[in-house]
Amino acid sequence: MYKxxxxxxxxxxxxxxxxxxxxxxxxxxxxxQGAQTSAGQSSQTEGTSAGNEAKEKARITMMAIDWNGSxxxxxxxxxxxxxxxxxxxxxxxxxxxxxxxxDVYTEKMGLALLNKDNMPMIMxxxxxxxxxxxxxxxxxxxxxxxxxxxxxxxxxNLAQANKDVxxxxxxxxxLIGIYRSRPIGRYGFxxxxxxxxxxxxxxxxxxxxxxxxxxxxxFDDPDGDGVDNTYGFNWTKDSIPLEILQAxxxxxxxxxxxxxxxxxxxxxxxxxxxxxxxxxMYDEGLVYEDWAVREGSTQADLVKNGQCGMMAKELDDIxxxxxxxxxxxxxxxxxxxxxxxxxxxxxxxxxxxxxxxLATSGMNGFFAITKAAKTEEDLENCLHFLDKMxxxxxxxxxxxxxxGITYKIDEEGYIVSTxxxxxxxxxxxxxxxxxVAYIPGASTTExxxxxxxxxxxxxxxxxxxxxxVQYAIFNPAAxxxxxxxxxxxxxxxxxxxxxQARTQYICGEIDEAGLQAKFSEWDNAGGTKVIEEVNTxxxxxx
Numbered sequence: 283m284y285k286x287x288x289x290x291x292x293x294x295x296x297x298x299x300x301x302x303x304x305x306x307x308x309x310x311x312x313x314x315q316g317a318q319t320s321a322g323q324s325s326q327t328e329g330t331s332a333g334n335e336a337k338e339k340a341r342i343t344m345m346a347i348d349w350n351g352s353x354x355x356x357x358x359x360x361x362x363x364x365x366x367x368x369x370x371x372x373x374x375x376x377x378x379x380x381x382x383x384x385d386v387y388t389e390k391m392g393l394a395l396l397n398k399d400n401m402p403m404i405m406x407x408x409x410x411x412x413x414x415x416x417x418x419x420x421x422x423x424x425x426x427x428x429x430x431x432x433x434x435x436x437x438x439n440l441a442q443a444n445k446d447v448x449x450x451x452x453x454x455x456x457l458i459g460i461y462r463s464r465p466i467g468r469y470g471f472x473x474x475x476x477x478x479x480x481x482x483x484x485x486x487x488x489x490x491x492x493x494x495x496x497x498x499x500x501f502d503d504p505d506g507d508g509v510d511n512t513y514g515f516n517w518t519k520d521s522i523p524l525e526i527l528q529a530x531x532x533x534x535x536x537x538x539x540x541x542x543x544x545x546x547x548x549x550x551x552x553x554x555x556x557x558x559x560x561x562x563m564y565d566e567g568l569v570y571e572d573w574a575v576r577e578g579s580t581q582a583d584l585v586k587n588g589q590c591g592m593m594a595k596e597l598d599d600i601x602x603x604x605x606x607x608x609x610x611x612x613x614x615x616x617x618x619x620x621x622x623x624x625x626x627x628x629x630x631x632x633x634x635x636x637x638x639x640l641a642t643s644g645m646n647g648f649f650a651i652t653k654a655a656k657t658e659e660d661l662e663n664c665l666h667f668l669d670k671m672x673x674x675x676x677x678x679x680x681x682x683x684x685x686g687i688t689y690k691i692d693e694e695g696y697i698v699s700t701x702x703x704x705x706x707x708x709x710x711x712x713x714x715x716x717x718v719a720y721i722p723g724a725s726t727t728e729x730x731x732x733x734x735x736x737x738x739x740x741x742x743x744x745x746x747x748x749x750x751v752q753y754a755i756f757n758p759a760a761x762x763x764x765x766x767x768x769x770x771x772x773x774x775x776x777x778x779x780x781x782q783a784r785t786q787y788i789c790g791e792i793d794e795a796g797l798q799a800k801f802s803e804w805d806n807a808g809g810t811k812v813i814e815e816v817n818t819x820x821x822x823x824x
Contacts, residue, residue: 289798307715318420338661343395343654344404346383346716350706353713362710365679370670372663373787381713395423404664406716407459408647411451415650419453425651425661426456437665439672442722447644450621450760453822459647463720468642469526471629472600472781474591475622476614485624488632489530489559492592496568499591505615514568517588520578521781526594528556529640529755530631536761537634537816543822544759546813548780548801557592557797561788562725576752585623586612593623600625601743625739627746628753641754672717674730680715681724696735767810767814775792776812779804 347522361822367374433440451459495512533552584590607621628639688701726744783800786792
């Protein structure tokens with residue numbers, strides 16, 4: 283989700299009074315303005331507010347993911363549901379939500395898509411656009427949201443959706459979903475700051491600086507134990523660190539636009555430059571020899587235990603390593619305080635070049651509105667609900683719960699969670715966040731005018747994520763791959779060919795001729811056809 287700029291907040295006692303009633307100014311539970319109605323409405327009504335006449339509440343249905351068990355079933359959940367109902371002007375009862383456990387969700391979603399008479403109006407999709415979704419979209423299962431989503435007057439929150447992210451949810455030119463936001467600028471770099479200080483190294487600014495730091499961390503005994511037992515980067519078989527690093531060389535994010543056409547990254551000179559840089563790191567022993575078989579889940583552990591000093595990963599994961607050092611009081615090698623991880627965002631390939639950083643997909647699944655919403659009025663009721671759930675009043679309920687039960691206002695005026703250690707099933711708002719798209723995003727510094735207390739490293743993480751957005755490199759072919767018949771049939775195999783080729787080349791198992799042979803294998807597996815299908819759509823889109 284997007285992050286707002288850090289603001290210095292006054293800590294007036296009046297803030298607490300504001301929070302007790304959500305974000306309303308009159309002390310009452312806030313009510314929605316301009317609420318929609320439905321042909322199949324209940325006689326339930328919303329109370330009048332500021333002279334507005336009571337309006338009938340709309341009926342919607344929604345299929346959502348149950349992560350913890352017993353969603354919206356704890357003590358206080360009825361109060362949560364009533365607040366949501368009143369604020370969104372939507373009936374919230376036992377028929378509103380169909381909760382499906384995460385471990386069987388994909389299967390249940392597929393079955394629901396086969397039964398058009400039993401689909402929910404709003405369906406959570408726990409992936410990007412895959413072949414199942416494309417097939418359902420082509421069969422007319424979903425509304426095309428192109429002419430609705432960006433109506434800022436009706437849907438002021440949803441209208442702020444990032445268009446690069448939204449485009450990934452298009453099938454044959456139709457926008458079939460509302461993404462559930464994930465930080466676009468989540469990726470970055472980190473290094474052991476105390477190691478760098480001990481060796482007299484400045485913060486790296488270019489890829490050559492990164493290489494020099496990795497070499498120093500490997501050979502210059504940064505931990506001072508006199509033993510050759512440290513490495514620079516901690517790669518694993520997880521692809522993300524390598525993709526973050528190679529994107530810095532200008533080869534794009536899996537695909538790139540060149541000379542008016544979309545080209546797979548591996549067909550660019552910049553990709554070969556990136557691969558040779560990565561191979562240089564491996565050949566010189568700056569990473570583990572067996573990195574390609576190490577589990578991705580061990581990446582942070584290798585830094586925590588002092589074996590490696592550098593990471594290319596999600597910024598929140600890097601920040602958690604910093605927290606680990608502080609919590610466990612791991613001494614700094616400088617003898618001054620605790621070990622530290624420095625966090626960095628977008629970097630330049632070389633001095634004077636523009637900064638870049640690999641973009642995430644920007645989403646964690648999406649909401650599709652199915653044709654179970656039979657009329658345009660039903661569609662607008664669904665959009666109205668999803669839009670209002672992004673208001674701060676609803677984010678307060680979804681992310682913090684109820685005052686006095688799962689949060690409090692401390693003596694300094696900050697909102698503080700009191701849910702630590704509680705069974706997740708016992709939280710009044712358990713599951714409510716699964717109904718929120720987080721567009722344009724929740725502030726990390728305040729909620730309903732009440733400041734949120736963050737430690738300096740968390741604030742830095744949030745700021746870097748926000749700053750990264752302007753430099754983030756998206757995959758320009760993502761939407762077109764959704765509609766490529768060849769990629770739908772053989773895309774997973776084609777992706778694996780490229781992944782294996784990269785690994786084998788870096789590790790010296792194949793030379794450049796062998797690498798080109800692998801690229802030809804990709805062509806013959808459908809790559810040539812995919813390029814044609816992607817660019818046919820790209821040309822039609824101009």
